[in-house]
Amino acid sequence: MKTYLYPALTEWARLMQRPVQRLDQLRTGVQETFDLVKEKGDAALIELAAKFDKSDLQSVWVSEEEITEALPQVTQELKDAIEVAYANISKFHESQHEPVQQIETMPGVTCWRKSVGIQKVGLYIPGGTAPLFSTLLMLGIPAQLAGCKEIILATPPSADGSINATILYTAHRLGIKRILKAGGAQAIAALAFGTETVPAVDKIFGPGNQYVTAAKQMVTQLGVAIDMPAGPSEVLVIADDSADADFVAADLLSQAEHGPDSQVVFVTNSEKQLKNVQEAMQRQVAVLPRQTVAQQALDNSIGVVLSSLEEALDFSNLYAPEHLILSVDKPEKMAAQVTQAGSVFMGHFSPESVGDYASGTNHTLPTNGYARNYSGVSLDSFVKKITFQQLTKEGLQRIGPAVETMADAEGLHAHKNAVTIRLAKI
Known part of the structure; x- marks a missing residue:
């Protein structure tokens, strides 16, 4: 894992660069x-x-x-x-x-x-x-x-x-x-x-x-x-000193084993926690059946230490991760400030794996920064929404003059006439 201690805001965009998909x-x-x-x-x-x-x-x-x-x-x-x-x-x-x-x-x-x-x-x-x-x-x-x-x-x-x-x-x-x-x-x-x-x-x-x-x-x-544009799967974990380093390492590795191009990002306000998590990852990756794949992903992953959890959340919102894990003491407060993420996992006992399999939320999520403008798959993904309207004679009499005026102003006289001809016969 490549580590960065207290990078300046001007450096964040460079650290967040994902592999270019050609x-x-x-x-x-x-x-x-x-x-x-x-x-x-x-x-x-x-x-x-x-x-x-x-x-x-x-x-x-x-x-x-x-x-x-x-x-x-x-x-x-x-x-x-x-x-x-x-x-x-x-x-x-x-x-x-x-x-x-x-x-x-x-x-x-x-x-x-x-x-x-x-x-x-x-x-x-x-x-x-x-x-x-x-x-x-x-x-x-x-x-x-x-x-x-x-x-x-x-x-x-x-x-x-x-x-x-x-x-x-x-x-x-x-x-x-x-x-x-x-x-x-x-x-x-x-x-x-x-x-x-x-x-x-x-x-x-x-x-x-x-x-x-x-x-x-x-x-x-x-x-x-x-459904949505796709790219390599990714996770960003924010952790403070209350987090269990073994839990965090396991969460990062569960993403890394997807593939060598998986995106794994760890952000913390504690240099000690960064060290503990790195050590835990090396212990755990050594016994994984997909060790080679996970290690390749880790070689391209990053660990970032920032001065506060507020900065860590700013970093995450800019990155717009597919999965965001808030492994912090009071995740509810931080979660309320999340503006860009595919799916959020709150607290020390909410591993990403539960969302991948069985909690109920959908695991088909936007990657590659598309969480800025796409949602994950939901019931809405499988429907189209059709609008309907029905007017009575009295309704058309009430709204008709406004429609005639607006259509006339746009020079669309057939639009105006579709109302006028009806009003004349009412």
């Missing part, structure tokens, strides 16, 4: 994949699975038999844990439903807004060494609650053509039956453009590697929405 360098290859999928459809997905996943697919879809065979492969202990997460995530997201409220803005003029589920959504779930079945819960549950009519899951196959059993079990628990054996940019292409068997969706969700990220950003220019 997605433009990937665009040519991604576009070639797009073109191939558009031209050959399912055959392209089979061809690209052989090329990138070394998988010889007979079909691009998971069969009912494969799902049935996968269910007993998941231990009862894990199934029980998934149930805990399922219940909490459902409860939290159900609370986000907004009742329809009809507002009479003036006598005879009634307006309201209604949330309607996006009709077709695609969920991309990475496979490989860390099959993210937890992300499937985070996306599938609000998609169901929102009333999305069609949910397509895409996840890359292993070399033998199978899909991770826990991902299949989770999909089964969610009632998702259409599971596409496709990863990378080709999966995004299939969801965005459709094939002879894959329906084109209206919005794509889920994390992925740099090719998936580039593909998602490219399809936004073609009329397909995505």
